[in-house]
Amino acid sequence: MNAANLFSQYHIGNFWLRYLHVLAGIAWIGLLYYFNFVQVPGLAAYGDKGEARNITITQIASRALWWFRWAAVATLATGLLIVGVIPDYMQDFMNHAGDDPANAKNAAITVGMLLGITMAANVWMVIWKNQKVVIANATNVLNGGQADPNAAGAGRRAMLMSRQNMIFSVSMLFYMVGAAHFYPEAFSATTSDGYTFIIISVVLGALLQLNALGKFGGTAAGNKMLRPYESHKNAIISSIILWLVLFVVSIIFMG
Numbered sequence: 001m002n003a004a005n006l007f008s009q010y011h012i013g014n015f016w017l018r019y020l021h022v023l024a025g026i027a028w029i030g031l032l033y034y035f036n037f038v039q040v041p042g043l044a045a046y047g048d049k050g051e052a053r054n055i056t057i058t059q060i061a062s063r064a065l066w067w068f069r070w071a072a073v074a075t076l077a078t079g080l081l082i083v084g085v086i087p088d089y090m091q092d093f094m095n096h097a098g099d100d101p102a103n104a105k106n107a108a109i110t111v112g113m114l115l116g117i118t119m120a121a122n123v124w125m126v127i128w129k130n131q132k133v134v135i136a137n138a139t140n141v142l143n144g145g146q147a148d149p150n151a152a153g154a155g156r157r158a159m160l161m162s163r164q165n166m167i168f169s170v171s172m173l174f175y176m177v178g179a180a181h182f183y184p185e186a187f188s189a190t191t192s193d194g195y196t197f198i199i200i201s202v203v204l205g206a207l208l209q210l211n212a213l214g215k216f217g218g219t220a221a222g223n224k225m226l227r228p229y230e231s232h233k234n235a236i237i238s239s240i241i242l243w244l245v246l247f248v249v250s251i252i253f254m255g
């Protein structure tokens, strides 16, 4: 064993950063699933026990959100560092002539990263932005202050985007892991096939993202466009449909 080799640039990028990346990723996505499958349904089950709900928000949700948003930053940073540190990771990006497994691999990690980067932006710019309003309201009411009339709307916007991130996560992890362990062996693609797969994925992802932001008819509960997000069960079904559609598109263009 060569001790210097343990921390060579190649191993820092290929192993050490990957290990830290997956560690941060499970912390982030584990908490995302806790919010989606445990906390949101749990708080809804409190019914009219407003004080109990506000205590849970200030004592539990605020702590979970701290780990959640910083784990998202750590996952994003280590993911981008993998690309930056591994020598030539993307030097030949989408530039392989003819049918080439490297095109399929690059297309897969591009889609995985775009989904992950969108999810990290959603954590900070939508979920945390709105949860700050919810936490401030819960703290204020527990201290005897007036309820904020904007808190319910903020909570709903955070919930919609949290379910959207859950929907994205199933496909995101598939392409993240598939980029090293599935697409290079099982698929090959021309440069334009890879780009076509990426473009279709981006268009589908953008439509879902705009929908979760309420751009197609608002965020109110009556909007039928928001049916994929109206329960965590609907969101689970939506996540499987998105995964299936993207997988079939990847087979059509790169299989």
Ligand code: HEM
Pocket (backbone or CB within 6 Å): 018, 021, 022, 024, 025, 026, 028, 029, 075, 076, 078, 079, 080, 082, 083, 109, 112, 113, 116, 117, 120, 173, 176, 177, 179, 180, 181
């Ligand atoms: C936030 C944006 C993200 C970026 C930019 C990113 C980037 C990357 C990159 C470049 C790789 C290496 C792919 C390869 O093997 O060539 C990777 C692998 C991986 N990432 Fe991410 N990632 C992100 C989010 C996530 C999230 C949220 C998770 C959730 C757990 C995750 C889990 C993984 C896993 C499990 C691997 C595969 C490790 C392996 O099989 O060797 N990533 N990521």
